[in-house]
Amino acid sequence: MATVDRWLLPDGIEEVLPPEAARIETARRRVLDLFQRWGYELVITPHVEFLESLLTGSGQDLDLRTFKVTDPLSGRQMGLRADITPQVARVDAHTLRREGPSRLCYAGSVLHAKPQALATSRSPIQLGAELYGDGSASSDIEVISLMLEMLELADVPDVHMDLGHVGIYRGLARAAGLMGETEQRLFDALQRKAMDEIECLTAALEPTLAGMLRALARLCGGREALDEAQAALAEAPAEVRQALQTLIRIADQLAARYPKMPLYFDLGELRGYHYHTGVVFAVFVPGVGQSIAQGGRYDDIGADFGRARPATGFSTDLKTLVSLGNADLSTPVSGIWAPHSDDPALWQVICRLRRDGERVVQALDGQAADAAAELGCDRQLLAKDNSWIVAPLAS
Numbered sequence: 001m002a003t004v005d006r007w008l009l010p011d012g013i014e015e016v017l018p019p020e021a022a023r024i025e026t027a028r029r030r031v032l033d034l035f036q037r038w039g040y041e042l043v044i045t046p047h048v049e050f051l052e053s054l055l056t057g058s059g060q061d062l063d064l065r066t067f068k069v070t071d072p073l074s075g076r077q078m079g080l081r082a083d084i085t086p087q088v089a090r091v092d093a094h095t096l097r098r099e100g101p102s103r104l105c106y107a108g109s110v111l112h113a114k115p116q117a118l119a120t121s122r123s124p125i126q127l128g129a130e131l132y133g134d135g136s137a138s139s140d141i142e143v144i145s146l147m148l149e150m151l152e153l154a155d156v157p158d159v160h161m162d163l164g165h166v167g168i169y170r171g172l173a174r175a176a177g178l179m180g181e182t183e184q185r186l187f188d189a190l191q192r193k194a195m196d197e198i199e200c201l202t203a204a205l206e207p208t209l210a211g212m213l214r215a216l217a218r219l220c221g222g223r224e225a226l227d228e229a230q231a232a233l234a235e236a237p238a239e240v241r242q243a244l245q246t247l248i249r250i251a252d253q254l255a256a257r258y259p260k261m262p263l264y265f266d267l268g269e270l271r272g273y274h275y276h277t278g279v280v281f282a283v284f285v286p287g288v289g290q291s292i293a294q295g296g297r298y299d300d301i302g303a304d305f306g307r308a309r310p311a312t313g314f315s316t317d318l319k320t321l322v323s324l325g326n327a328d329l330s331t332p333v334s335g336i337w338a339p340h341s342d343d344p345a346l347w348q349v350i351c352r353l354r355r356d357g358e359r360v361v362q363a364l365d366g367q368a369a370d371a372a373a374e375l376g377c378d379r380q381l382l383a384k385d386n387s388w389i390v391a392p393l394a395s
Contacts, residue, residue, distance in 0.1 A: 012112070012115050012121055012122030013122055013123050022329075022331045023330065024125070024322050024329075026331060027154065027318060027321060027322050028107050031150055031318070031321075034146075034149060034150060035105040036105075038103070038129075038142075038149075039103050040129050041104055042104075043091050043105070043106055044106070044108065045081070045084055045087035045091065046087070047080060047081055047108075047111075048078050048079065048080050048081065049078060049079070050076055050077070050079075051068060051077045051078060053087075053090055053305075054066065054082075055086065056089070056090070056301070056305070062083055064113065065112045066079040066081075066113060067080040067082075081110050081111070082111060084110060084126050084128065085130065085313065088104050089309075089311060091104065092104060092130070092133075092302060092309060092311075093132075093302025093306065093307040094306065097307065099133075101132065101133040101134045102133050103129070103131050103132075104129070105127075106127070107125065107127040108125065110124060110125075111123055112124075120290070121317070121319065124318075125317060125318035126316075126317065127315065127316055127321070128316065129313055129314060130143075130313030131313060132309045132311045135299060135310035137253075139297075140246075140279050140297060140312050141250055141253045141254065143313055144254060145254070146314075147281075147283070147293055147314045148254075148283075150316070151283065151293065154322070154326075154327050155325050155326040155327040156292070156321065156325045157324075157326060158286050159284075160262035160264060160283070160284055160285075161254075161264070161283050162264045162266060162281065163279065164247070164280050165243045165244070165247040165267070165278060165280065166270050166273050166276050166296075167243035168244060168247075168267055169190070170277075171243060172209060172212055172236065173213075174237075176205050176206065176210075176213065178205075186198065186201045186202070186213070187270060187273060190268045190270065191270060195214075198214055199214065202214055208235055211232075212232060212233055212235075215229075215232040215233070216267045219265075219266070219267040220266040220269070221265065222264065223255070223263065225265045225267070226244070229244055229267055230248075246279065247265070250279055271294070271296075272294075272296055276296040276297055276298050277299045277300070278296065278298075279296055279312075281294065281296060281314070282295075285324060288324070292316060292320055293316035294314060294316075295313050295315060297310075297312040298311050299311060335361055335379070336353060336359065336360045336380060336390055337363070337379070337380040338361065338380070338381045339369070340363040340366070340367065345387070345388060346383075346388050350362060353390075359376075361375050361377055372393055377393060378392070379392055379393055380392075380393050
């Protein structure tokens with residue numbers, strides 16, 4: 001490899017330099033403080049673990065995004081985490097084993113073997129919150145509200161949110177006896193709103209169920225879409241009508257809490273269908289082709305760890321949050337320049353200033369004082385009357 005090539009990074013892998021790194025760290029601290037004020041406890045999960053645990057409850061997409069390696073100690077296959085959510089589910093189900101609701105949050109780097117979309121990072125900083133042990137709509141409302149508060153803290157403008165419920169399609173498909181390839185083809189057609197294909201795939205079904213499945217593709221829009229859904233699904237199985245009522249309750253609560261937030265509903269949008277079990281949501285901003293924060297309900301994710309628990313949560317990429325937000329994340333850089341000296345008295349002064357929260361940069365042997373300004377120092381330590389004093393940096 002040529003010398004110049006040694007400095008190249010793989011596509012989608014980037015380093016974060018100052019001062020952007022400082023802005024990201026400031027945002028991380030502020031968001032985690034917000035989560036803490038809501039009662040969410042921080043957990044830190046490993047970057048690598050056995051593949052069976054890492055992919056629990058996930059779909060094929062996560063499997064394809066996961067880098068896989070062989071553990072030289074056990075000979076078992078391991079994965080570099082591409083999503084922290086399954087790890088947090090393991091912590092709740094197997095490690096903490098609390099009986100009541102558990103609120104957990106996290107922030108850490110993940111690695112994707114393949115980018116989620118063109119020109120996106122393969123090394124995002126995933127940040128999120130999860131609520132385990134409660135299956136009511138109150139939990140969904142809480143995590144969605146927390147997500148919106150996080151976006152407000154970052155001052156992300158022009159936010160709008162999409163809401164759906166995978167239980168509606170899942171209940172109709174189950175009642176119609178759809179399974180295997182047929183269900184997958186109908187699922188794909190609904191995502192593309194391919195009306196002709198949907199018509200063809202439901203032609204042999206019981207007419208009432210066929211009509212309701214076809215209606216899903218057009219049940220989208222503002223709050224009026226939910227009213228239309230109530231009429232279109234009036235004869236649906238009880239589990240479908242219950243899922244719709246849950247979505248309506250969540251929508252009404254969010255509209256009351258955030259009256260200026262544009263809400264869009266799409267009952268044919270089945271984002272995370274193979275992973276989620278209930279309400280699903282995603283936040284979008286103009287000019288960005290994919291969601292900037294997303295989540296939903298994924299009950300029983302802990303079953304593979306020996307303890308099925310209701311669960312709901314959301315995640316975002318911290319770097320994306322910082323790039324889109326208008327919050328002031330700048331960290332004023334100031335400091336005190338100390339000359340190079342072996343004087344013990346100078347060292348004691350430097351230590352005292354640092355303990356008091358000051359930033360002190362001491363010159364290295366032979367380093368000139370004119371480097372002070374370049375390093376962000378606006379003051380200096382000067383010897384005066386057998387002591388060291390802080391004085392303005394000479395211009």
